Amino acid sequence: MRKVVLVTGASSGIGLALCKRLLAEESELHLCLACRNMGKAEGARAALLASHPTAEVTIVQADVSSMRSVIRAAQELKQRFQRLDYVYLNAGIMPNPQLNIRALFSGLFSRKVIHMFSTAEGLLTQHDRVTADGLQEVFETNVFGHFILIRELEPLLCHGDSPSRLIWTSSRNARRSNFSPEDIQHRKGQEPYSSSKYATDLLNVALNRNFNQQGLYSSVVCPGTVLTNLTYGILPPFVWTLLLPVIWLLRFFANAFTLTPYNGAEALVWLFRQKPESLDPLTKYLSATTGFGNNYVTVQKMDVDEDTAEKFYQNLLELEKHVRVTLQKAGPQKIVFRPLQVCVRVRLLIRKDC
Structure with a gap:
């Protein structure tokens, strides 16, 4: 039987x-x-089938910044598959990143240059916005x-036959x-990307705590400093031309x-x-590359604790209830809301200050 792998x-x-x-x-x-973009998805599918x-x-349209899109995609997946073996939770954004030129040049001539380029800490400013939800x-x-x-795909993930895997793309910048x-959406802060990646790490720990007994396991990964369309969009091309020799040297x-990306x-x-x-559910797995281009994996203990992770998970459950009620009231779109079932009984928190 073919393994089924979903990649966002x-x-x-x-x-x-x-x-x-x-x-x-x-x-x-x-x-x-x-x-999200079906045209790009069709192109990717064609390229993959050409080599394999x-x-x-197959393709499913899913925009993870839209609850209606997510629920619709999950309904389609449940019609297609009886199980999912791997779900790679890879989609993500860093909104309108802009480079702090002063921080860049001061960092270039400091002892923190390697740390600065490895994590982008202090280099970028971001301007978040509010979605339709x-x-x-x-x-x-x-x-x-x-x-x-x-949550929507639990029936395909918690099936009891063999383990299913959740694998998140996190970051070294998760701080x-x-x-x-008290502000899990980071409405007031200046580092929404870092906050979201730390939230990913917390959710990973909570998912393992609540679902391992039902055969669902979660892990987090950092891909390292990768030059993609997102990073190339931060600076003009001539600046990248100047910086690349420095980056390769580092x-x-x-x-x-x-x-x-490879x-x-x-x-x-x-x-x-x-x-x-x-x-280890408290370990982050890091992609690493030597100066000569050889790839390997290293590990990092995450700066998280289970109590905070469980509180965050409970906050997400409460937010989920609110968002679903709002969507149901919003007007006529054909989305069927099924009663949610948690794979295992959620532990009750003793403290109520979350």
Whole structure:
């Protein structure tokens, strides 16, 4: 029986590179591309089938910044499949990133230059916005849309036959200092991307705590510093031309500069081969590349604790109820809301200050 793998954000960048590498690992997969832009998705599908004609590659339209789109996509997936073996939660955004030129040049001549380029800490400013669902766009796209997708797909993930896997694209820039339990959408802060990635790490821990007994396992990955359309859009082309020699040189001093989507997908592909029971839910798996271009995987202990993760999970459940009620009241669109069932009984929190 073919393994079924769902990848969000699969039409370009790391998502597309991941799909190519997964088919190189196991060409008999059923690979489902969950993409917002169907034109790009069709192009990606054609390219994948051209190099792997025995594979089964399908498409589902899914915009994780829209709850209606997520629910509609999940309904379609439940009609197509009886189970999902892997779900790569890869789609994400960094909104309108702009470079802090002063921070860049001061950092170039400091001891923090490698750390600065590895994490982009202090380099970028972002301007978040509110979506049609009334949520912060970065939070909804990077975290909440995927959370709703998982909730909707529980019957395909918690089936009890063999383990199913959730694999999140997180970041080295996921920082506790940029996340507030009282402001999980990061409405007031200046680092929505970092906050959303730390929220991803928290959700990963909570999902393992609540669902491992039902055969659902979650892991988080950092692809490293990858040059994609997003990063190329931050600076004018001539600036990248000037910076690239410096970046290539830094690879000999830090392993985070994976640079290409192919290299960035290393840890994502590595997790495809691992037995989930052997993985540490508090560990982040990092794609790494040597100065000479050799890829490998390293690990990092996440700066999270289970109590905070469980509180965050409970907050997401409450937000989910609110959003679903709002959608139902919003007007006539043919979306069927099924009664949600949690795979295991959610632990009650003793503290009520969340």
